Amino acid sequence: MAKTRRERVRAETTIEIKEVALQQMAQQGAASLSLRSIAREMGMSAPALYRYFPDRDALVTALIVDAYNSLADSLEAANDGQDVGNYNGRFRAVAQAYRNWALAHPAEYALIYGTPIPGYIAPRDETVMPAARTNLVIGFILNEAAQAGKLTIPDAYFHASPDLQAVLDELAAMIPEEDVLSAGVLLTIYIFSRLHGLVWGELDEHFAPKIADSGELFEIEISEICDRLKL
Amino acid sequence: MAKTRRERVRAETTIEIKEVALQQMAQQGAASLSLRSIAREMGMSAPALYRYFPDRDALVTALIVDAYNSLADSLEAANDGQDVGNYNGRFRAVAQAYRNWALAHPAEYALIYGTPIPGYIAPRDETVMPAARTNLVIGFILNEAAQAGKLTIPDAYFHASPDLQAVLDELAAMIPEEDVLSAGVLLTIYIFSRLHGLVWGELDEHFAPKIADSGELFEIEISEICDRLKL
DNA sequence: AATAAAAAGTTTACACTGTTAACTAATTAA
DNA sequence: TTAATTAGTTAACAGTGTAAACTTTTTATT
Secondary structure (H helix, E strand, C coil): CCCCHHHHHHHHHHHHHHHHHHHHHHHHCHHHCCHHHHHHHHCCCHHHHHHCCCCHHHHHHHHHHHHHHHHHHHHHHHHHCCCCCCHHHHHHHHHHHHHHHHHHCHHHHHHHHCCCCCCCCCCHHHHHHHHHHHHHHHHHHHHHHHHCCCCCCCHHHHCCCHHHHHHHHHHHHCCCCCCCCHHHHHHHHHHHHHHHHHHHHHHCCCCCCCCCCCCHHHHHHHHHHHHHHCC | CCCCHHHHHHHHHHHHHHHHHHHHHHHHCHHHCCHHHHHHHHCCCHHHHHHCCCCHHHHHHHHHHHHHHHHHHHHHHHHHCCCCCCHHHHHHHHHHHHHHHHHHCHHHHHHHHCCCCCCCCCCHHHHHHHHHHHHHHHHHHHHHHHHCCCCCCCHHHHCCCHHHHHHHHHHHHCCCCCCCCHHHHHHHHHHHHHHHHHHHHHHCCCCCCCCCCCCHHHHHHHHHHHHHHCC
């Protein structure tokens, strides 16, 4: 049975709230998110928003989930645009897509990886799933390349203690799609953290001015990663 | 001539404001910084704080400058605790000190590298200097090791375009203490960004639960960095 | 020592925030 | 057509940063 008219209009309003929120965040920074301001722009009273989100944090969580999915979509699209066997191409494309998405959606990126909303703490059980999607894109590439002998995992990543090894194995076991090496899990964590450090530094302007503008800073490090992994 | 009584008490009050601010941030998160709350705890009215800081942002900037200096002090102390010629030991010690400081001062770390204060944007001219101190500690180690032939800069870092090369040379020229390789500047940026990505991921809990708790995750990546650099 | 000047601190007020309670208007279901 | 559900309203509370006007305390000068 089709959705009732009421359900439809409710879903539309929910989407509009999020759209206005994103738009305002894009204009005035992620921190400027304000229920009253959203309501004002939508021509309704602020408390009315509480029919759609129990409180501000719930709206933030919804925005974060959307952002994660949007990022994951971008990464997956970049991955799918390359030949499956071209691991180097897939990795480079996904890495670039990661940076591009962050530059195109700085407010959402800050929402995901920063802490721009005072007092907000992300409820892990809601955000883990969509967050994992992004990690998996890179994880699969690296793991598949490793399995195909087209990537060399650095020696240090095989020297985890039994304790850490157990945690890694547990994580690897959670992925049914492939046979995942626990050293590959470690590698994925490190690579992702590395990409994140670069992009965050660029967005938050840790680096000297102009140095990251061109994207060459990012590209060189990607090349170094590929060199190191013989990818 | 000695400072007048008034100047002394003023300096003390200024320090107390910052101390209370840090203490509250440590307890309730960096975002909870509130002038009124600080004033309340100090037993004075909120507008009185404006005699010491022109506005909230100025207080935040002062806290950031202090935090940068505190971090730099820790890194320098770690560096000085090692033999000058022991580049590997110096690098490892400084890297560990970096992580330790971040774990011991999470609110200040978030203040420096995150964006926890709504609407606040750091005035570069005030923060660049103390921020540079931290970068220089690692930069010197890497550069000295490279000059001594005890470190191999990855090939990719020598392939910057003329434009980027110019920016790097400019940066290198700003450091009169040593003969700085432009590829070394690049290396320093990358290494720092990498450390930051790791620590931020640990603090902000990007990784799976428990995975970073022991510090082994960090140590393994430090080892891999040393391996890669033949350090 | 008395007085003028400067600094520090106070209260009051404004505009903003998220959120709750009580109430009304609109839509859907019986 | 009536009853129930949902969506939206206004009013209010507690909190925020900050400006203006005023008072108290400390220092400097006559």
